[in-house]
Amino acid sequence: MTGPKDDATKNKAAAGPEDGLSPDQVATYLKSHPDFLSRNTELLREMTLPSRWQDGDGVVDMQHYILDQLRGEIDNLRTCAQEVIETSRHNMSNQTRTHAAILTLIGASDFENLSRLINDDLPPLLDLEMVTIGFEPADPPLPDLSFDDIQRLPQGTVEGLLGESDVRLIRDMTDDGILFGSGAGLIGSAAIARLRPGRAVPVGLLSLGSRGSTDFHPGQGTELIGFLARIVERFAHKWLEPDS
Template sequence: MTQNRRDPAAEEKPVEPGEPPARQAVDGDQVAGYLRRHPEFLAERPELLDVLDAPARPALAGAGRSVVDLQQAMVERLRRENDELRRSHEELLLTLRSNQSVQSRIQQAALALLRARSFEHLIETVATDLAAMLDLDAVTICVEPSADVPAQVRTRGVLRVPQGTVAALLGPGKTIRLEAELPGDPTLFGPAAGLVQSQALVRLAVSSATPPTLLALGSRQEGHFQPSQGTELLSFLAQVLESQLRAWLDLPE
């Protein structure tokens, strides 16, 4: 009598100790059953709505209220995302337009400095024209004391500040400081300090022969200057002013 032989290849491989059991395939009915037993599942994981396809409207005929609510939730989510994208797009356009406007103003200010016909005209341009061109309320050059700077500076737009002021305000190695909300300091802005609510301070490296100097820009609009703003354009304007001051005063770099 012949005995039936068992095929070793057909036998299931025993699970080794510590080895995780093989995962079984999950079908749609099992998923549907799990969701019925856990109706709160999608509410607790709303991010899954991003990867689900909403049922077509004809398919909802006779469906339960929960199915209609699911589609409505997905539609509302898409609407919110669309609104967020629209707002982001509008903010980006506003930022680009603002940057273009600022760049144009800085270029006009730099050209005005380059057109100065004398040192006095250069200082007058800083004190009067720059404020209008940059839509600001106060622009001054602040100079620490030295043998070349008299105790009482009578040039409009140039203020004598106490020794150590520039280092105290900017710190070592820093060239620009932007303040979003800060009342104007009379030491920096003189009589116009009462107008200033936001300021930019820019170190002026005029010459190795000149005392510490800075350019003070003030606006009555809070938040006009922001610490997060780029400073490349202000640095460019400061470099143009430094170059012109050196040229008119016949100073070395």
């Protein structure tokens, strides 16, 4: 005849060294380390969880809850990783396009040729609808700023659009033709960058326009746009102020 003590002894023997840890030991460990499964989620794939358990008067679908939570976390991680990859590719593409645009501008033979390259060659290179440059009135006037490819900006335009900033990104762009001329109606968003004045060259703007209303928007990086503007600015000073 055996009593409770003997039964306990048999149970312990059943969970001997060949079986590893006993259920009680596993349960005790998990209670002491509640984050163990969240740090080792791959183990849940190997486990058989109860689909339902009784909790007082209600029924808790524990297995589905845990699996849904894990699937959500995995999906979030995949989404974040994909966003990082896409952002890196986008940034690399923009950098490559900007470098190609600068190499094109280096080949300009004079300021008139520079302005044509900006208007005609830069849009496809930068995957944009339009790229223009414009200047406020010069004093004394500069004949080279009267080319058709140059936008004539009213006095105070640059200050009004940029304030103290050098670059501004505008979504849902509305232009009356000051920046993009007859193509203003095609532009949904834009990036505008200051062209700083020189000894004789007035302040101006480099304007990049896209059809998409959200292709340019506040929060995007502006380093490449600012760099491109500095290159255009240097060439403008080179051709319009050869003695400076």
